[in-house]
Amino acid sequence: MHALTEQQVRRSFLNCSQGEAKGLTLPRDFADLDWASLELLGWRDPKAPLRGYLVVETHDDEAIRPLGIAVRAAESRMSVRTAAMCLLCQTTQSGDAVSLFTARRTGAAGRNGNTVGTYMCADLACARRVREEVPPWLQDRNPAEVAAGRAADLRERVRGFVDAVRR
Numbered sequence: 365m366h367a368l369t370e371q372q373v374r375r376s377f378l379n380c381s382q383g384e385a386k387g388l389t390l391p392r393d394f395a396d397l398d399w400a401s402l403e404l405l406g407w408r409d410p411k412a413p414l415r416g417y418l419v420v421e422t423h424d425d426e427a428i429r430p431l432g433i434a435v436r437a438a439e440s441r442m443s444v445r446t447a448a449m450c451l452l453c454q455t456t457q458s459g460d461a462v463s464l465f466t467a468r469r470t471g472a473a474g475r476n477g478n479t480v481g482t483y484m485c486a487d488l489a490c491a492r493r494v495r496e497e498v499p500p501w502l503q504d505r506n507p508a509e510v511a512a513g514r515a516a517d518l519r520e521r522v523r524g525f526v527d528a529v530r531r
């Protein structure tokens with residue numbers, strides 16, 4: 365991703381009010397982010413327990429712009445003893461590290477209460493995970509290639525999610 369200012373992040377949100385976007389809490393390490401290594405910026409709101417945010421870069425009509433999606437985690441959590449997979453970065457973890465998140469859709473659909481839901485890493489740190497964690501079945505492959513492939517897949521799945529929110 366290209367580096368974004370705080371204002372650009374706040375203005376990028378598609379599915380929440382301006383007031384909500386103004387009031388949300390940015391990641392604690394916002395000033396030190398290594399943007400070039402991020403496929404997306406994902407974080408949980410440190411002050412609002414069930415809220416989380418995803419900001420991605422989209423290329424519409426040759427222009428690169430950030431798009432933010434506000435998501436809400438389900439209140440019920442899965443068990444530590446079951447395995448669950450994040451459908452964005454496809455990392456398998458214990459159930460309590462994966463959460464069902466819903467995003468309000470944009471426009472009339474969203475005003476009618478329509479949401480899109482998917483299972484994601486509870487900490488929304490998929491971008492870091494695809495680079496740092498190698499799934500067991502890929503461990504004998506070249507780590508740099510594995511990370512690049514997982515990052516490209518993540519980008520595609522996040523775009524699919526964003527498209528479902530604004531369809």
Ligand SMILES: [Zn+2]
Pocket residue numbers: 450451452453454455484485489490493
């Ligand atoms: Zn993930």
